[in-house]
Amino acid sequence: MDFLQAFFDQYGLLLAQGTWDTIIMTVVATLGAYVIGIPLGVALVLTNPDGLHPHRVINAVLGWIVNMGRSIPFVILLVVMIPVTRFMMGTALGVAGAMPPLIVAAAPFVARMVEQSIAEVDSGLVEAAQSFGASTWQIVTKVFLFESLPSLIRGFAITFITLFGYTAMAGVVGAGGLGDIAIRYGYQRYQTDVMIATLIILVILIQVVQSSCDFAARKIDKRK
Amino acid sequence: MIQIENLFKTYDAKQGGEPHAALKDINITIEDGEIFGIIGQSGAGKSTLVRCINLLERPTSGRIVIDGRDVTDLKGKDLLEYRSQVGMIFQNFSLFQQRTVLQNVMFPLELKKEDKSKARTRAMELLEMVGLGEKASKYPSQLSGGQQQRVAIARALVNNPSIMLCDEATSALDTLTTHSILSLLKSINQEMGVTLVIITHSLTVAELICDKIMVLDQGVTVEQGKTEDIFAHPESDVTRQLLEKRL
Numbered sequence: 001m002d003f004l005q006a007f008f009d010q011y012g013l014l015l016a017q018g019t020w021d022t023i024i025m026t027v028v029a030t031l032g033a034y035v036i037g038i039p040l041g042v043a044l045v046l047t048n049p050d051g052l053h054p055h056r057v058i059n060a061v062l063g064w065i066v067n068m069g070r071s072i073p074f075v076i077l078l079v080v081m082i083p084v085t086r087f088m089m090g091t092a093l094g095v096a097g098a099m100p101p102l103i104v105a106a107a108p109f110v111a112r113m114v115e116q117s118i119a120e121v122d123s124g125l126v127e128a129a130q131s132f133g134a135s136t137w138q139i140v141t142k143v144f145l146f147e148s149l150p151s152l153i154r155g156f157a158i159t160f161i162t163l164f165g166y167t168a169m170a171g172v173v174g175a176g177g178l179g180d181i182a183i184r185y186g187y188q189r190y191q192t193d194v195m196i197a198t199l200i201i202l203v204i205l206i207q208v209v210q211s212s213c214d215f216a217a218r219k220i221d222k223r224k
Numbered sequence: 225m226i227q228i229e230n231l232f233k234t235y236d237a238k239q240g241g242e243p244h245a246a247l248k249d250i251n252i253t254i255e256d257g258e259i260f261g262i263i264g265q266s267g268a269g270k271s272t273l274v275r276c277i278n279l280l281e282r283p284t285s286g287r288i289v290i291d292g293r294d295v296t297d298l299k300g301k302d303l304l305e306y307r308s309q310v311g312m313i314f315q316n317f318s319l320f321q322q323r324t325v326l327q328n329v330m331f332p333l334e335l336k337k338e339d340k341s342k343a344r345t346r347a348m349e350l351l352e353m354v355g356l357g358e359k360a361s362k363y364p365s366q367l368s369g370g371q372q373q374r375v376a377i378a379r380a381l382v383n384n385p386s387i388m389l390c391d392e393a394t395s396a397l398d399t400l401t402t403h404s405i406l407s408l409l410k411s412i413n414q415e416m417g418v419t420l421v422i423i424t425h426s427l428t429v430a431e432l433i434c435d436k437i438m439v440l441d442q443g444v445t446v447e448q449g450k451t452e453d454i455f456a457h458p459e460s461d462v463t464r465q466l467l468e469k470r471l
Contacts, residue, residue: 131312146320
């Protein structure tokens with residue numbers, strides 16, 4: 001007990017700050033990724049050869065952008081984007097510096113996730129909505145996104161957790177957060193206790209996110 | 225009145241293949257208040273034909289005239305407005321799984337941004353009419369197939385259409401349920417004066433409910449006329465084959 005007391009006296013504030021930074025980075029980056037990723041995913045569905053507004057060129061270009069975004073390893077993206085990040089945020093360091101690369105890395109991922117979720121919607125429902133005179137916008141919001149909501153929430157959990165992992169890598173460029181602490185204290189200073197503490201916090205956070213998303217998805221899904 | 229004149233529908237050639245002619249020179253006149261059956265085996269072009277009526281499919285050539293108005297080339301808002309005036313039901317019901325029964329029936333009104341409480345009242349009236357008033361707050365997955373099709377019928381009628389298209393509406397249902405849905409459709413036709421266009425591969429369904437039928441085979445009209453005449457004196461082999469299957 002004394003050991004724990006001493007540990008928290010020394011590192012409690014550091015870990016709390018790190019946890020907070022990680023949560024902020026992940027939440028803001030996830031939201032940012034969805035702001036870009038949802039329209040991108042919807043556009044992929046609409047311009048698909050079998051979609052409502054087939055457009056070979058736009059579809060190919062969007063698909064290419066998404067694939068390119070997804071094929072760059074995040075650690076590399078972090079470094080490559082430093083000038084852009086500095087220009088946008090005024091710094092390439094800290095929580096602010098981690099945002100742009102996190103969003104750029106996650107948006108294509110979200111686009112594919114959204115595309116997948118929408119693909120699960122029965123095409124008969126789209127036809128039915130069309131037969132009642134639904135516009136494309138209405139089909140997107142009231143059929144595509146509304147009917148796939150449980151699946152979108154499950155995708156959200158995956159995105160969120162993936163970004164959790166990315167924030168740890170962002171520690172490499174001094175982004176702050178739990179990953180940064182684990183690297184600096186655990187790896188560079190051989191302080192195993194600090195590293196284990198960060199891991200425990202990460203595991204708990206991820207469990208909480210996954211469980212609450214699962215619960216929400218099950219709660220709102222009316223199919224069964 | 226629905227007039228279909230010299231309707232052709234040809235699908236573009238898939239890579240390396242020939243263009244596919246789904247419908248060839250179809251001519252139909254459907255009077256107001258009629259129950260008109262389009263009969264044929266799967267692949268005959270029935271679904272394409274009925275989707276040309278509400279322009280879910282664009283005819284390659286020919287005209288669709290509804291009550292004297294040529295709707296073939298409608299676009300944008302006019303097209304959406306026209307579609308909303310034609311009800312449609314489907315083989316697999318196509319109910320929105322994440323919406324309650326009531327919300328499903330209100331859906332076409334929601335699209336038109338109608339006043340919520342008025343829409344609710346109207347939707348409840350129709351649910352009562354199809355005998356499912358007490359299921360309003362249930363979800364489609366909690367209903368039987370027959371009940372789901374009743375909800376779909378209520379939804380198709382919520383805009384007061386003068387025409388309702390039925391795409392194999394009873395094909396996923398058992399015999400008993402089929403009969404109850406057919407009698408509901410018949411009463412809608414008689415009491416509300418809705419013109420019904422029914423697609424089916426089942427001559428039993430055609431015999432039970434249709435005033436007139438046309439037989440479609442590989443995109444071509446084989447014969448059309450009053451149901452009892454065609455049943456008594458089938459002129460084509462295709463019709464005879466379909467009749468034999470029934471027995």
